[in-house]
Amino acid sequence: MMLQIQELELIMSTHTLLHPSSFQLNPNQKLGLVGRNGTGKSTLLKSIVGEYLPTGGTIFLQGNPKLGYLPQNAVSESKDSVWDELKSALIELNRLEQEIQNLEITAPSSTKLVEKMEQFRIMGGYQIDETIGSTLHGLGFSQSDWHTPCSSFSGGWQMRIALAKLLISNPDIAILDEPTNHLDIHARSWLAQHLSQSSSAQIIVSHDQYFLDQIVDSILEIRNKELHIYKGNFSYFIQNRSQRIESEQSAFEKQQKERAHLQNYIDRFGAKATKAKQAQSRQKKLEKMNVIEQPIQLKKEASIHFTFPKSSTELVFGFKNADIGWELPLVHNCSFQLRSHMKLALVGANGCGKSTLLHSLSGNLPLLKGNRMFGSGVRLGVYAQDVAAQLPKDHTPISHLSNRYFHCTLTKIRSTLGSLGLSSESHEKSISVLSGGEKARVVLADLILGEYNTLFLDEPTNHLDIETAHALIEGLKRFEGCILLVSHDRRLIEQVSTHLGSIQDQTLLIHEGIQPSWLTPQKTGSQKSTEPKKENKLDYQERRRKSNQRKKQEKQIRILEDEISQIELQQELLDQKMIEMSTDYEQIQKLANEQQKIEESLMEKMEQWEELSLILSEE
Ligand SMILES: Nc1ncnc2c1ncn2[C@@H]1O[C@H](COP(=O)(O)OP(=O)(O)OP(=O)(O)O)[C@@H](O)[C@H]1O
Ligand SMILES: [Mg+2]
Structure with missing residues (x-):
């Protein structure tokens, strides 16, 4: 423990x-909360x-373990470079390195120096650079980012630095x-692997x-203001939760009956001298009873309905020969029109310019070159990536929304917040x-409340x-207006969007419908630092053989990517079904078996994909 x-x-x-x-946490235990x-x-x-100081109870840490905490909105505002910031986390190694440097000057042939060097080696001191490099690479940083000051990164990247x-x-x-909030698919799977190992x-x-399923061995659920532990991963938890709620409900009903029975006795006989003793003992029993609260049933979320006023013109926003970016263009010479019937999802690796494109199209960010077009009657509502920054901290939800929509009654504002599941407190x-x-x-x-006809999310x-x-997905599917969406959430993209946009090599490509290969993990950032490769002196035939083999492998990778997308799609549909059927135990069991099989085949494909892409990246 x-x-x-x-x-x-x-x-x-x-x-x-x-x-x-x-509850307790044991060494090596991976707990999903x-x-x-x-x-x-x-x-x-x-x-x-x-x-945070809890109201009651004790928290005991045995053996003074070292804690590492990533808050929900972690930021790293350090002025140091990303590399130095990461290195500063290795407090003991840094101290040891300093000692060695001092000893090298003051006592170069001492046994103490030898000992310290050995200790440094055992603690992985000589692999520091490799560890930092591969962590940064795994989380999607390119090599050019390594020596940039932390403070110049955007919110999502700050979180990655802290992570x-x-x-x-x-x-x-x-x-x-919530470590995955700002991570793309590739960084997510790297992190899952890293944490599980x-x-x-x-x-x-x-x-x-x-x-969670890739990492955790147990789940701690907060429900009904109590902690519930499940010895299994998330899928196991989903399977078992409804059963537990059922038995909690029957325990609750049983206790209610018993309480009513006792109360009945007290009400009837309490006043009678002959029965006063028995009534008193029942009263005591009633008072001593640990009252079981009625379990909250797994109710379906209230539906989200976006009001749709009048449509705008067919052209909503557009670019003509635009260069988009901050100092240097992220997207070059872009001509594109967002039409009123489009629900366009922008995909692509972190940092390729999706959010920047969204800001430029809404007019928030000036273009580096070219023109921006906009239609008439456009009412634009925006959901920024950093929700906290979009909201005034010193207001309440009610005061903020009534300031923005003064024509709305308080009742309307309250009922809208309530329908989204925000408790009245x-x-x-x-x-x-x-x-x-x-x-x-x-x-x-x-x-x-804004009754917008265009949403940028x-x-x-x-x-x-x-x-x-x-x-939310259901609400967006029903929404009749235009949507520009940036997301790494596959289920959201696949269910809502009519068009996919991807930024590749500084070019915006628009595709009608869904192109599975655009949704599969792409390698982001550059490779971790390794020694420069030696030039291979291959003769002509060998080169040709290699090139053919490479082509074959590239083709195989593309096929695998398509297969993976298909499996992931199946998996998400299945997850959805599991949520919908969460009260039907038999169905859940069946679906869980199916999910297990799908997951196995997914893991197999992912492994093949990884192997192949490793071979390709090493060539
Ligand atoms: N200082 C505070 N004063 C009053 N209420 C607070 C305070 N801090 C948190 N809360 C409330 O406590 C509740 C729990 O907050 P918490 O951030 O722990 O939730 P959570 O389970 O992490 O939710 P999420 O999944 O949205 O991150 C919320 O209703 C929140 O509004
Ligand atoms: Mg939280």
Whole structure:
């Protein structure tokens, strides 16, 4: 046991988040922490790392383990370069390196120096550069980023720097609050692999079922203000949860009956002198009883409905021969029209310019060259990637929305927030204390109340629990207006978009329908630093053979990518079915078996893909 939590109670002002509950974390255990938005996941993590003082209970860390904590909106504002910032995480190694340098001057032939050098070697001192390089590469940093100051990166990249630093520091317990929110598919799968192979104990909050399934061996769920532990991965948890809720419900009903029975006895006989003793003992029993709360049934999320006013002109926005970017163009000589019937999803590796294109099209960012066009009657609503930055911290959801939409009645604002699942207590809280998913609901309410005919959405499913993300997808499918979407969420893209846009080699390509290969993980960033390869002196035949083989492998990779997309699509449809059928145990069992098979074949294809792409990248 490394971490033991006993009778932990969390009360936020007057609202109880968690009744006294206990759990423990063992060495090497990988625990997924799940629950609907606002149930207290982040607050629980903050209590463990000492950033929040719980109302009651004890948190015991055995053997003083080293904690590594990634908050939900982690930023690294250091002025140091990314490389130096990461290296600073290796406190002990850096200290040892300094000692060695000093000894090399003061006592170059001492045994102490030899000892220190040996210690440095054992602690992996000579692999530092390789570790830092491969972590940065895995998280999508290109080599040109390594020596850039951390502070000049955008929010999503700041989170990655903080994550990389945490991984490098190799904590005994890694505590990660929604680490995948800003990661593309490639970085996500790298992180999943890294975490599952690491020997540290982990507590990971995530709404990404596929990600959790690759890593965790147990699930801790916050539901009904209590902790529920499941010894299995996320799929196992989904299978078992409905059964548990059923038995909780029958325990609740049984206790209700017993209580009613006791109360009945007390009411009837309490006043009678002959029965007073018996009535009193029943009264005591009633008072002593641990009252079972009625379990919240897994209700379906209320539907999200975007009001659609009048349409704009057919042309909504467009570019003519535009160069788009900050100092240097990310997209070059772009001519493109966003039409009113389009639901366009932009995909591509992190940093290729998707969000920048969105800002330029909305007119937020001036073009480097060329012209921007816009239609008339366009009412544009925007969901920014960083929801927290989009909202004023010192307002409440109600004051913020009534300032923006003064023609809306308070009742309308409240009912819109309520329909998105934001509890009425949170309507009056300061936005700064809202959870990630609650903030996202405030922006979604804004998009509903604004009655827009055009929506620009940058990663709108980040922070949302699975059920709400599902409701959002349904709402966007029904929306009759134009949508420009930036997302790494495959289910969202595949279900909502009519067109796909991809930025490749500074060119924007638009495709009607879905092109599976654009949704498969692409290698991002440059390769980790290795020694320059020696020139191979191959004779003509050997070169030709190699080139043919390479072509074959490239073709195989393309085929595999298509196959992987297909399997992933099947998997997501299955996940969705599992959520829909979560109360039907037999169906869930069947679906879980099916999912297991699909997952096996996916892993097999991914392994093949990885092997091949490794061979290709090494050639
Ligand atoms: N300082 C505070 N004052 C009042 N309420 C607070 C405060 N901090 C957090 N809360 C509330 O406590 C609840 C739990 O917040 P928390 O951030 O722990 O949720 P979460 O489970 O991490 O949600 P999400 O999935 O959206 O990240 C929320 O309703 C939030 O509004
Ligand atoms: Mg949270």
